[in-house]
Amino acid sequence: MKKYLLYPGCSMESSGRAYRDSINAIVEPLDLHFEEIDDWNCCGATEYLGINLIPAYSLIARNLALAAKQTHPVNGTEGTRTVVAPCSACYLNLAKADYYMQERPSLGVKVNEALAAGDLQYTAGTLDVRHLIDILVYDVGLEKIRSAVVRPLHGLKVAPYMGCMLPRPDYQHRWSDHEHPTELDDLLRALGADVIDYPLTTSCCGGHMTQIGPETAFELIRRLVADADERDAQLMATVCPMCQMNVDAYQNEMNRFFGTDYHMPILFFTQLMGLAFGREPKELGIGVELVNSRNALAHIGVEVPVTQEPTAPRKKVEGLPMPRRWTKHEGRKEAVK
Amino acid sequence: MTVNGSKPKFAMYWAASCGGCEIAVLNTHEKILDVDANFDVVFWPVAMDAKYKDVEAMEDGSILLTLFNGGIRNDENEHLAKLLRRKSQIMVSFGSCACEGCIPGLANLSPVGDIVHAAYNTITTDNPNEIYPRISYDVPEGELHIPKLAKVLRPLDLVVDVDCYMPGCPPESHQIAAVIDLVIKVVKGEAELPPKGSVIGAGDSTVCDECPRARNVKSIKEFKRIQDIAPVDPDLCLLEQGIPCNGPATRSGCNARCPAVGAQCIGCYGPAEGVMDYGARLITAFSSVIDANTTEEIDRILDGIPDPTGQVYRFNLAGSLLKANRDAWKVK
Amino acid sequence: MTEKVGVYVCHCGSNIAGTVDVEDVAHWAAEKLGHQGVIIAREYKFMCSSLGQELIEKDIKELGLTRVVVAACSPHLHEKTFRIAAKNAGLNPYLVELASIREQVSWVHSDKVVATAKAKAVVSGAVSRAIQNAPLEELKVPINSNTLVVGGGIAGIQSALEIANAGFHVYLVEREPSIGGHMAQFDKTFPTLDCSACILTPRMVEAGTHPNITLLTWSEVTNVAGYVGNFHVTIKKKARFINEELCTGCGICQEKCPKKVIDDVYEAGLGYRKAVYTPFAQAVPNFPVMDKDNCTYFEKGTCKACEKFCPTGAIDFNQQDELLHIDVGNIVLATGYDLFDARRVSNYGYGRLPNVFTSLEFERLSNAAGPTNGNIVLRDGKTAPKSVGIIHCVGSRDRNFNNYCSVICCMQGLKFAHLVHERTGATVYNFYIDMRTAYKAYDEFYQRVLEEGTLFVRGKVAEVTDAARYSNEKGKLIIQTEDTLAGKQRRIPVDMVILSSGLQPRHDAKEVGKLFGISCSMDGWFTEKHPKLDPVATMTEGIYIVGCAQGPKDIPSSVAQGAAASARVLDKILQKEVALEPIKATVNKEMCSGCRICNGLCPFNAIGFLADDNVSEINPALCQGCGTCVAACPAGAISGTGFSNEQIIAQIDGLLMRNLEPA
Amino acid sequence: MPQMTDERVRAGLTHEEDLSLLHEVSMKTAGVSRLEMCIQCGTCGGSCPAAQDMDHTPRMLFAMLRAGMREEVLRSNTQWICVSCYHCVVRCPQEVHIADVMYALKGMSIRAKLYADSTAPDFSQTFIDMVESYGRSFEMGLASRHYLKHFPLRLPGMMPMGLGMIFKGRMALVPKKIEQMDQLKKILDRAKQLEMIS
Amino acid sequence: MTDHNFEPTIIGFTCNWCSYRASDLAGTARMKYAPNVRLIRLMCSGRLDPTFVLRALSEGADGVMITGCHPGECHYIEQNYKALRRFLLLRRVLTGLGIEPERVKLVWASAAEGARFASETTAFVEEIRKLGPLNWGKDEGERRKDEEGNKNSSFIIQPSSFEKEVPA
Incomplete structure (x- = not known):
């Protein structure tokens, strides 16, 4: 059993509850153990950074300091220095704070001075902050995931939506690419889903603009939904509660604003994993989404012949040969270099 | 050489050292009889009874040869070194302690106060009241003294002039025998003593010269302790196998005794001819075989040498540039 | 006291005297360093002037000076001057020592007291060092008049022809089956739009038939030993599986070969060749090679179609790689460049979006001898584009990829714009950061392309996508960028995108550099001896770099460098011998114990091991004098002239003023 | 800020160059901003998914920073429209930390009270208030308070969504508080002091 | 505390091809930097024998600055890596000897980096100034803090009585 420290993030307790439920449902078949960081606080999302620099990073760093205290083995359990954040914004904030405290030591000194007021301290670099999907793809491995699948998602056309804060800015070089990462595609494919080529996979959902400039956000949501629809996706899969919230909860608003009629359900990738692992929709929090996924999910469970994985170029090419596709392997290698 | 018809006089003294040098002399077996046959042994506390005052009473320069082993750690060592220097024509700095400090010299890494404290207050010492011996004590017969410690241990040649150096911990018996033969020949006028400052009883190159192991171009990714390698290749250079062997920088003369039997050289014969600082030579030897170009990777490899200072200065600390502020070997 | 030292302190006008009390320094040296052997200390306005030099020469002759210390400017400026003066006066030039009290003292400090004190320390260090200096003699070695040119692109061809025409022999080695290099892939060359093949082919033929050129294609240099004037080079002549004696170059074998292979090299992956092939029609030499990895016979043991049809029986499946050993005096490296791999810029979609092309692909697309016979079409092989976007600076001027400017991309982009415009009439956009058309x-040419109606957008393209946002974008590639001059974001739908990819050092440039004993810059290009004054020579005597191996450049510059290097080579050949700096390391065999620690340290392979004597040995002609082995020898058995331990230790003591008392 | 001279104003020059601006923004940026390295290539403006709603593209904003146009920069809505998608950051050929510069500009804009529209700063402030009182964000309180103030007319339209969220158990009605609230307060108070000093 | 009256003496080793030229360039550009560093020209940082550093420190230098070409840019291809390896081990040994490893610094500076050479030099001087003088060559006992914890000073003879006897 592999142990990780879990930073759930605020959404997990409310709007992203389904994410939490579905994560709980997949840890066991994948032999994972998540230990929640005691008394963690909000990471400040994108809001605090825009007001005050040092308080914002101190807020984030309190979580890192608390997590660092929990790295050691307790009562015979394994020790770990890896913090898992399933929310992209939380992941980015935690990872970025750790990185900037190293890149600009003066920031690290001030943050630690603030932490000292609460009898805490954090040495940048102590922890390894990673996102849930990073753990699943690179630690657990697609092989293990594939072997846990009992109900392959054959016939379900999924648009893999990574969002922006996960693959970028990626100071730690964790992803195969900043623009077209393949981690989510590979994982969904391992579940048996028909993964569509979705060029907007790392485009923005609008973030907090749904709150402060809805028109801007609606346009961004429209682009995502329209392109997924254009490519015949039945469902979008996401890795971030904020993305899920924006695309799901604001889709009707957006439709009204543009006079469109899209119906593009969006589920957490962990919910799809749970389904593939044979869990019941209810325990995975399926049904709490506002754009319901009933029709889309009707495709699973129905006997559908095995579809070929779309490895060949999207459009059949005659004439001139195409260059070899950029592989994930090369991507990571280059990135690390 | 003044011999004056009678047998020339011989002395040997043991200052701050373990006594191994004395055993090494006895290890020459019957050769020791040649010493007796050719010399009049006037002072050798470990072998015969003689009083300091007897030596003090001798005429200056009346002893032909003194083998002085041990470093100078206290005022008694210092007194005897100066005394024997005055009385002797040839003063040989005998063994690693006298030449370069040796193991006792490692104490120079600690302030002398700490050393005293440690000696009387270790966890194995039952000394709850922190009682220290007194420096002097009145008894009916008069005042008794124990020697005062110096702040650092110094090699002999920082205290008195030395004519020859004979390195080794201890000097190999076959080398001692050869030196005895040489001195006898000198006494008989059949040979010349090497010039002042020379190293005798040792070679000019390094241990590798005598080491039977095969050597190639070296490049290592890891330093390991010898016990962590299984099995150690019996025919291949130890350094090439990642074992920090001091042989490349250590003066030859011992017939590569340690590496020949599978233990790395620890450097008791000190630096080769003309070398100013022994540790520097080992630093550059070890770093030269590392196969890495990034600080992280190099550091990882260097972590394989847990005590680098002890590794490169085990025998030479008191004789090093920084710890005694002098050239390791006063040669040339 | 055995040495007689003269100390000469220069005012350098007010350059030194303005900040350093030179009189004080001279008096001090005479007084405090007298016991060291300083018998005369003078100051003078300009020591480097002829009068200043005469002053020194006179003292050497009249006072019998054995060492001279000149406290003046940096040794890089006038060390040679004073050495020659000493030589004229009969003193070995290496007994002169310079103390830099201008660059290191007067120019960088303002407090006169502090500067004067430092100047004294610097002089003191120089005096102590000078006393330890030893007379040295330069080493003269003869020059072999043969030359090796590595790389048969235009730069290498030019270089080889210049030397061969001067009457000396050249070995021209090329890794590919034919010489010609990248230039042979191009259709037109900017700015004159000459047909590339028309101007290159005659040069290739000339090189292929020149009596003074031994052409070795399909060959690679595997080992280089020796030193300037006397290199011993091993060349691997890879098996062609074609008997060159018998082959007439008729081409029947390739016609009959049933195996089609994507041609990644010459056709840039855009076309096919056979398993036995000549890369292109005008190839020099015109013998085909067999691609063992793709040949059906080598794979499965049957086929041999080529052998059956060859009219002269030239196919030889048993041919083996051959090792040639040649001796040359000089080496010219013209190893060229690799194209930046545009797939790395994933936001430009190359490799994912079919109609995104690289510059080299487009060169082939537009080439009349290329896979489409010069028709500029989309990847479906038939549709002509109605609109084309050309993106500059792909992989260049970008810290995510290569920091440097690739030099040729602007002009290349303009050339493409012209060709597209001329051949298809399509609307052409050029997206640039800065137009560099020096x-x-x-x-x-830029003016001409403007005139033709090409649209220029100043902005580094953000992305190329097929995710249509509006109806006019459906089915197109959309180029999204900020038009920085209009200050607005634009989305421009086009049919075809051409990436003006940058140039990169060859993927194996580092290894090649190591093989020849030269270094690479941070970016990976070979480092020239001096970026301005010696751009074709390298730090290793006798090795020259030309063309893109030295850095990105266009055809005219490559040709110019090829010729320039030849001039340097001819100069060496005609001198017949070369003097080597006498700063060398030597092994004292008595003290060497054969530990072999030094053996792996020399990048110039100057250190050899004599197994019989169990000692290492340094070849003085190969030794470049870096001193690494001197510092490394654990036995202290290696000493280095010019920078000996004694000299440096003495200088340390001198700089720390530990030499002011008699020892 | 230096005073404008009459003749400069008459000549149509509308701003005084404040050359300390670039440095100030750099110092207020979390990491190493590299702002001075901008080559005005437009990658950021081209990449921005929200550029159409911005007064100035990020690139123009950086040019204005260099020109020392303090007021114009801090008044711009650009930093507030930024959605932190980091496209510009990873594409920037000069590795300018653009997103973090935007955060720094927001803070400066608030302090100088130069923002044109209070929606965004208010949202941030409301969010922070929640976090500072509970240690966690409280979506229900945040959304209702924010919409009530800034989009009252939109509130009825948003009701179905809000109710849906509550109905589906995706919005808690009471805030959740962390245990060591006092510790967090102490940390944030000290951090604010440090912010003032620096 | 930093003693502002303390002027450190520093020996700098420079590579003939890069850092020595960088110092030349700093001079040509009249960049002002701290005067405490006295330079020794080597052909390459690979020539740097640790003995030189030890000698400099034992003869009165408070710090030693070693400079060479940037990694990958060595005039002799790769010898600066060898300097790096030596430097890293040397620092460890110095630490073991009780010397602050910060007293020996490795700086990469290309021939074009006169400004960097000047600023690195000044920065290093300030670092050494903070560390204070290095008193090697004086008696070991004086340097260490042994005085306070030492209740038995009667054990210890004073250094003055410890002079070498030179035969007449």
């Missing part, structure tokens, strides 16, 4: 007739 050099003769280049900007005129």
